[in-house]
Amino acid sequence: MLGGRPGDQPPRRLRPQPPATALVPEEVAALRQELADLRKSVAVTRNAQSAPGDSAAVAHVERRLARLEATRPAPGRPATANPDAADPDDESLVESSASVDGPTVMADGTPRFAELRAADRSVQVRQIAGGSLVVANNDPKLTGQLMVVKARTAEGDEQDVLVTVPPPV
Amino acid sequence: MGVPPNVTEAIFSDPPTLTQHYQGNGWVLETPNASTLQIRTASGGFYDYGFIHPENCVPNSGTMATKYRYSVNAGEVLQAPLCNEGSYTLVNIWRFGEKLVTQFRCHRATGNHNVCQRLY
Numbered sequence: 001m002l003g004g005r006p007g008d009q010p011p012r013r014l015r016p017q018p019p020a021t022a023l024v025p026e027e028v029a030a031l032r033q034e035l036a037d038l039r040k041s042v043a044v045t046r047n048a049q050s051a052p053g054d055s056a057a058v059a060h061v062e063r064r065l066a067r068l069e070a071t072r073p074a075p076g077r078p079a080t081a082n083p084d085a086a087d088p089d090d091e092s093l094v095e096s097s098a099s100v101d102g103p104t105v106m107a108d109g110t111p112r113f114a115e116l117r118a119a120d121r122s123v124q125v126r127q128i129a130g131g132s133l134v135v136a137n138n139d140p141k142l143t144g145q146l147m148v149v150k151a152r153t154a155e156g157d158e159q160d161v162l163v164t165v166p167p168p169v
Numbered sequence: 170m171g172v173p174p175n176v177t178e179a180i181f182s183d184p185p186t187l188t189q190h191y192q193g194n195g196w197v198l199e200t201p202n203a204s205t206l207q208i209r210t211a212s213g214g215f216y217d218y219g220f221i222h223p224e225n226c227v228p229n230s231g232t233m234a235t236k237y238r239y240s241v242n243a244g245e246v247l248q249a250p251l252c253n254e255g256s257y258t259l260v261n262i263w264r265f266g267e268k269l270v271t272q273f274r275c276h277r278a279t280g281n282h283n284v285c286q287r288l289y
Binding site: 039105107108109110124125126128131132133134135136137149161162163164165166168169 | 180181182183184185202203204225226227228235250251252253254255256277278279281282
């Protein structure tokens with residue numbers, strides 16, 4: 001689970017969303033064009049899929065396409081300005097330097113994690129801009145230990161990462 | 170031949186704070202987070218700074234890159250990256266007129282931790 005400071009509310013953090021506003025006709029046309037492009041991209045990618053990691057990327061595009069289609073304006077009705085804001089439970093919206101449509105690998109080579117769960121509940125882990133991790137600890141006995149953290153990306157890929165437990169602040 | 174100094178360690182809490190690895194003569198080697206190193210000029214003079222660092226963070230990429238500059242003003246900074254655990258960056262600093270170049274090798278230790286060792 002993405003970490004916060006000790007005593008914080010549940011540490012899952014969503015990036016602040018821009019307010020939804022009605023789209024002007026030019027924006028509707030642009031959204032429709034984007035939908036068409038995305039449909040084509042998904043079809044082409046699905047046909048060309050070769051590496052195991054491609055499936056996660058396709059699934060991500062497909063989810064975004066589904067959100068766009070769900071927010072496509074019916075005639076005479078306004079649409080949501082930011083289709084990605086339509087799904088507040090989308091875990092790709094966790095706090096990070098990368099945008100929802102940004103790279104899935106951070107600058108330091110680390111995947112962009114949606115969830116980081118330490119082996120001990122006294123330790124919370126958070127990913128910051130660039131990809132490195134920061135750790136909050138409230139148990140002095142853990143200071144200096146090497147700890148395994150279960151990390152999961154928005155696409156559902158899981159891996160273990162290591163952190164060094166700092167002293168409580 | 171002398172014994173190299175021990176490593177200095179930077180372990181990042183939340184929020185991360187700028188951590189100093191070494192204070193030189195008019196400059197410092199410091200790190201704002203586990204994947205970034207920087208040399209900062211602390212007082213006026215003439216300094217040459219250089220890094221050799223991984224060009225990108227593709228695992229086991231064999232390509233290194235350089236970053237370098239001279240500096241004369243306090244507050245000037247040169248930064249270089251560290252990639253995932255195991256990656257390393259080399260650091261060179263020379264102050265005009267000094268007899269020795271100061272060198273470090275720095276490793277990314279864990280997700281929130283890096284270490285640097287001065288070579289002599």
